[in-house]
Amino acid sequence: MLNTVPRNARIFVAGHGGLVGSAILRRLAADGFTNVLTATRAQLDLRDQAAVNYWFKANRPEYVHLVAGTVGGILANSTRPAEFIYDNMMIHATVVHASHLYDVRKLLYLGSSCIYPRLAA
Numbered sequence: 001m002l003n004t005v006p007r008n009a010r011i012f013v014a015g016h017g018g019l020v021g022s023a024i025l026r027r028l029a030a031d032g033f034t035n036v037l038t039a040t041r042a043q044l045d046l047r048d049q050a051a052v053n054y055w056f057k058a059n060r061p062e063y064v065h066l067v068a069g070t071v072g073g074i075l076a077n078s079t080r081p082a083e084f085i086y087d088n089m090m091i092h093a094t095v096v097h098a099s100h101l102y103d104v105r106k107l108l109y110l111g112s113s114c115i116y117p118r119l120a121a
């Protein structure tokens with residue numbers, strides 16, 4: 001999504017400490033992006049709409065990679081379903097809404113479900 005994006009654009013990686021987020025950080029650095037924004041969970045609970053709005057207002061990201069979530073694989077998904085659906089619905093709602101309110105140009109969202117087709121080759 002970033003081929004035509006200026007290398008000094010403000011890019012927020014939500015979930016930068018995770019498996020996907022840390023790979024995206026490495027790729028952004030390798031591609032020469034100089035203004036990558038991150039926040040730890042202690043700094044910003046992404047389930048908290050007021051906190052997320054405040055952070056977006058203060059930092060004004062132009063591009064967002066939404067790769068944060070409660071993740072645990074198929075067994076954890078099926079044994080703690082209420083926790084998973086709450087956390088992930090909240091994180092997605094807050095970040096998408098703040099991106100709308102604060103004029104983010106593009107948002108890349110990785111779905112938080114295990115959605116592999118059962119009988120695929």
Ligand SMILES: NC(=O)c1ccc[n+]([C@@H]2O[C@H](COP(=O)([O-])OP(=O)(O)OC[C@H]3O[C@@H](n4cnc5c(N)ncnc54)[C@H](OP(=O)(O)O)[C@@H]3O)[C@@H](O)[C@H]2O)c1
Pocket residue numbers: 014015016017018019020021040041044045046047067068069070071091110111112113
């Ligand atoms: N891994 C894959 O192959 C894959 C494939 C497709 C889609 N996805 C989806 O991509 C997303 C990321 O996956 P992943 O494997 O990178 O997961 P991960 O390694 O567990 O990383 C998740 C990240 O989200 C952060 N996070 C979780 N809840 C948070 C909260 N309330 N506030 C702030 N930060 C929070 C975690 O912070 P802490 O470090 O503080 O816990 C962590 O940095 C998930 O939605 C996953 O379902 C993953």
